[in-house]
Amino acid sequence: MLFDTLHPLIGGFLEDSSKLILPFEKRTAWLIAAVMILLIIGSLVGKLLERSSEERLNSAIVRSFNQRIRSWWLMCAILIAGLVIGRTGTVVLFGMIGFWALREFITMTPTRRGDHRALFWVLVIFTPLQFFLVGLNDERQMFKVLLPIIAALFVPMRIALANDEKRFLERSAKILIGILICVYALSFAPALLYLQIVDSTGRLWNADSTLSANKGLLFFFVLITQLNDVMQFGWGKLIGRNLIADRINTSRTSEGVIAAAASSALLGALFCWVTPFLFWQAAIIAVVISLTGFAGGLTMSAIKRDRGVKDFGTLLQGHAGILDRIDSLCFAAPVFYLLTEFFFTS
Amino acid sequence: MQLTSRLLVAAAKIISGYTVRWKHVMPDTCQRIYFANHTSHLDALVLWAGLPAHLREITRPVAAKDYWEKGWIRRHVASAFNALLIDRREVKVHQSPVDLMIREMDDKYSLIIFPEGSRNAKEEMNKFKSGLYYLAKKRPDLELVPVYLDNMNRILPRGEVLPVPLLSNITIGAPIWLEQGESKQQFLGRARQSIIRLRDDEE
Numbered sequence: 001m002l003f004d005t006l007h008p009l010i011g012g013f014l015e016d017s018s019k020l021i022l023p024f025e026k027r028t029a030w031l032i033a034a035v036m037i038l039l040i041i042g043s044l045v046g047k048l049l050e051r052s053s054e055e056r057l058n059s060a061i062v063r064s065f066n067q068r069i070r071s072w073w074l075m076c077a078i079l080i081a082g083l084v085i086g087r088t089g090t091v092v093l094f095g096m097i098g099f100w101a102l103r104e105f106i107t108m109t110p111t112r113r114g115d116h117r118a119l120f121w122v123l124v125i126f127t128p129l130q131f132f133l134v135g136l137n138d139e140r141q142m143f144k145v146l147l148p149i150i151a152a153l154f155v156p157m158r159i160a161l162a163n164d165e166k167r168f169l170e171r172s173a174k175i176l177i178g179i180l181i182c183v184y185a186l187s188f189a190p191a192l193l194y195l196q197i198v199d200s201t202g203r204l205w206n207a208d209s210t211l212s213a214n215k216g217l218l219f220f221f222v223l224i225t226q227l228n229d230v231m232q233f234g235w236g237k238l239i240g241r242n243l244i245a246d247r248i249n250t251s252r253t254s255e256g257v258i259a260a261a262a263s264s265a266l267l268g269a270l271f272c273w274v275t276p277f278l279f280w281q282a283a284i285i286a287v288v289i290s291l292t293g294f295a296g297g298l299t300m301s302a303i304k305r306d307r308g309v310k311d312f313g314t315l316l317q318g319h320a321g322i323l324d325r326i327d328s329l330c331f332a333a334p335v336f337y338l339l340t341e342f343f344f345t346s
Numbered sequence: 347m348q349l350t351s352r353l354l355v356a357a358a359k360i361i362s363g364y365t366v367r368w369k370h371v372m373p374d375t376c377q378r379i380y381f382a383n384h385t386s387h388l389d390a391l392v393l394w395a396g397l398p399a400h401l402r403e404i405t406r407p408v409a410a411k412d413y414w415e416k417g418w419i420r421r422h423v424a425s426a427f428n429a430l431l432i433d434r435r436e437v438k439v440h441q442s443p444v445d446l447m448i449r450e451m452d453d454k455y456s457l458i459i460f461p462e463g464s465r466n467a468k469e470e471m472n473k474f475k476s477g478l479y480y481l482a483k484k485r486p487d488l489e490l491v492p493v494y495l496d497n498m499n500r501i502l503p504r505g506e507v508l509p510v511p512l513l514s515n516i517t518i519g520a521p522i523w524l525e526q527g528e529s530k531q532q533f534l535g536r537a538r539q540s541i542i543r544l545r546d547d548e549e
Binding site: 103104106107111113116117119120123124 | 363467497500503506508509510511512513
């Protein structure tokens with residue numbers, strides 16, 4: 001019985017690790033190589049800018065550029081490490097990222113003494129369980145209902161049990177929004193690896209190596225969200241005029257968002273060879289990723305503004321501020337997953 | 347013992363996700379009294395774990411005997427982080443806690459103490475007990491280093507058994523000494539203020 005339940009986890013792990021020499025198929029390898037080259041160029045440009053920043057360029061922008069490049073190296077390394085370990089490894093890595101993000105979220109949100117037990121459940125039990133269910137990949141897809149139904153009902157109940165009625169609704173909402181964004185939404189990204197994808201002609205995509213092929217799709221998704229982030233910022237600085245919500249965020253402009261969506265479409269089409277999508281489908285999906293990524297950035301800005309901080313990193317000085325890096329990822333992941341599932345699985 | 351200590355440090359890091367900041371002071375092997383605000387049973391362990399490894403070996407948290415001698419696990423943990431256990435209930439005349447601390451410190455060890463006495467559930471820190479003053483008076487050479495522990499009361503508050511693994515901060519500030527002619531009240535007030543200042547700087 002136990003073996004049957006665990007089999008998909010262990011089985012996936014073993015099958016993957018037997019191909020350790022080239023753990024992903026050629027297309028994914030090419031994509032990774034391309035990203036590496038981009039990152040190397042980015043790092044070199046950053047070094048050059050750093051040297052000449054004193055005279056000409058705004059050194060704050062250069063510093064944030066270099067920080068971004070550094071965190072991308074880290075993210076890329078984590079992603080590749082995960083892909084080498086296999087599906088299960090990737091799920092575990094995303095689980096740790098989600099756990100850390102939720103930790104940051106709750107740390108910067110004031111809670112009351114009566115929330116302690118509810119928080120314990122959320123951080124120590126529900127979060128690992130969610131990613132366990134993603135890895136379990138059972139037929140009923142329990143991971144889709146655990147948090148929005150079970151946890152959403154359980155958390156207010158647990159707070160009520162603690163016998164403290166002050167700001168009850170607000171406290172429940174804070175914790176639930178935290179798990180919804182940091183854990184539930186994020187878990188759709190590694191769940192991509194378990195989809196049985198068919199391409200637009202209805203044939204099973206990568207029938208020979210389904211296990212490793214979806215890794216390319218995940219990489220594609222992360223790449224587009226991250227590039228879109230920086231393009232929104234860059235285009236906004238270059239041609240941005242009209243702020244979308246000036247009280248929430250002072251760098252997102254409508255021009256920046258539109259230009260970034262267009263550039264993402266271009267990039268999506270350019271990288272369509274790692275996905276099951278035709279080039280125009282890839283372009284449309286990239287636009288969707290771009291817009292949902294924007295939605296994530298804006299929503300998290302609103303939460304940060306509400307707490308009176310610029311980014312999670314400054315609030316928790318010295319901490320990495322993972323939540324600042326993955327906000328767009330969290331919002332784009334479920335939409336990307338559901339679109340792929342709806343149109344590209346049999 | 348080595349193994350338990352290492353496990354303890356790892357556990358403290360995972361549970362409390364601390365970052366350590368040394369402000370206007372550097373890690374040093376000279377004899378010090380680290381004094382901190384006290385809100386959680388984890389305080390002593392986390393502050394000790396937050397020190398660099400070579401300082402950990404020569405730094406002993408002062409902890410309550412009644413809590414840490416209960417049960418095999420607690421005793422084992424306490425000896426792994428080399429805790430100096432003090433009996434809070436039975437203070438004997440010839441064996442005052444301050445004398446005991448000074449004797450145990452010798453010319454090698456530093457101590458971690460919580461001058462509020464017991465864990466505090468309120469926002470503001472309690473008044474300091476006088477131990478810190480007598481330590482400073484009897485050993486004027488010691489550096490008294492204020493430490494502010496942030497968020498520990500949310501990770502393991504009073505009365506809870508299971509910790510919630512949030513993130514925390516350890517801020518270590520510039521040392522103070524007992525000034526010439528300073529009264530007990532003045533000194534204890536100034537010591538308390540030095541921790542409050544670390545907290546306010548952070549915000």
